[in-house]
Amino acid sequence: MINWFIELNPIFQATLAGVFTWACTAVGSAVVYLFRDVNRKLLDIMNGFAAGIMIAASFWSLLAPSIEYSQAGGYGKFSFVPPVIGFLLGGVFLRLIDAVVPNMDFASKTGVEGPRTSLSPTTLLFLAITIHNFPEGLSVGVAYGAGEMGLSSASLKSALILTIGIGLQNLPEGSALSMPIRSSGAPKNHAFNLGQASALVEIIGAALGAWLVTQVTIILPYALSFAAGAMIFVCVEELIPESQTNGNNDVATIALLCGFALMMSLDVGLG
Template sequence: MLTWFAEANPIIQATLAGVFTWGCTAVGSAIVFLFNDVNRKLLDIMNGFAAGIMIAASFWSLLAPSIDYAQSGGYGKWAFVPAVVGFLVGGIFLRIIDLVVPNMDFASKEGVEGPKTSLSPTTLLFLAITIHNFPEGLSVGVAFGAGGMGLSSATLQSALILALGIGIQNLPEGSALSMPIRSGGSSKGHAFNLGQASALVEIVGATLGAWLVTQVTIILPYALSFAAGAMIFVCVEELIPESQNNGNNDVATLALLAGFALMMALDVALG
């Protein structure tokens, strides 16, 4: 089975990885069937840990391969250009989406970003998480696509580690969506369905990302850094505020450091 996966087309690998990250969200959302409430401190630790993983992954799994590909592609001393441009565009792109599409403000959990709307807080929360899930899927797809091109810093192992890190991040994210929906009066089944559905875009993003970079290789360094910028935006906009706004600052920060260190160790050792 593992041999078949290693030899599969990068698009298939990315799609299956997207299914895995969606499955992690579904598992997190399913907590609504077992508990009426989730320990806030545990969620903050998991969010901090996930942020550390994603920040590390943004460099070792996305930015470093972007620079590596640009250097081997004849950019010379300008090899940093695709990384810088893609990184900034990735973050700005998500910011524009936040301004255009009504969604929950993660920094305060009280305000609404985007145009005025009469949508319910549940719908706004669902939209916010769905919007931020797409670039996570895209980053997985781009990583698997890059891994299929033989770059020294972009390997199948690093793509798998990235998918694992995003999967870990999706566990608390699923419960962070399903539990408030349940608390708002919805049935457990409805809360679960909305929670898992928010990550379906990750499968689409993963497939699309792998297809794009394998079909139009010239965009690879930009796509890698775009995904990195989008992931950093998600960390700063969503995960870190979520972990820091509930009185568990110190333990959440330590968890972030632990997540970063673990991702760094795994990527360097196995990548």
């Protein structure tokens, strides 16, 4: 690890990590300059792989530190309470956002979540991915904030591993937005710009997450599990249905297992 990065305030570390995950989305979005049409099978494989990474990261990088912090925080036999509350609130929060902001329903691919709207399918898809990018940025920021607390399961190294994992899964996410827009006839630059812009919220989420847990340390176990719950919500509502509804179920499932195994290996082997 680079010394100058280690010496930075966790908020600045998280912000830079958010920039990295955004850049990965931009790289994924840039495939519109190489291809016009979506390779559905490849996209399903990448979505399954991304879901596996996020599920593994939700436990080893977020839930495990949340449980450890609660156990060390004097909760006694009720140490499960903060992780459970935070985890459920993370999912409920995203569901509420889906209910008040119009966006694409990934399960049906043609439906719309939230209030009735005249927005175009492209705009709805952009809003859906932007909404679901926020918890990824938040999880990165919370991980860097937790790295300051001296937990065995939460360190700067584990935060970096989470950053890499989120970055890897952002590659197909960028393509999942830019390629359909390009296929609909939009110019390459427009498709790319929408794809990369959907991840700008990750920079905000990362900075906010790190700031919250460093300013109000009592919320750390709740914040860690909140991010985990939100990420699991994204996997179950968006990534897994998207990968399983195009006739590529088996390869997408194998890709999910591979993504999970990769992230688990990084967290356990290097964390």
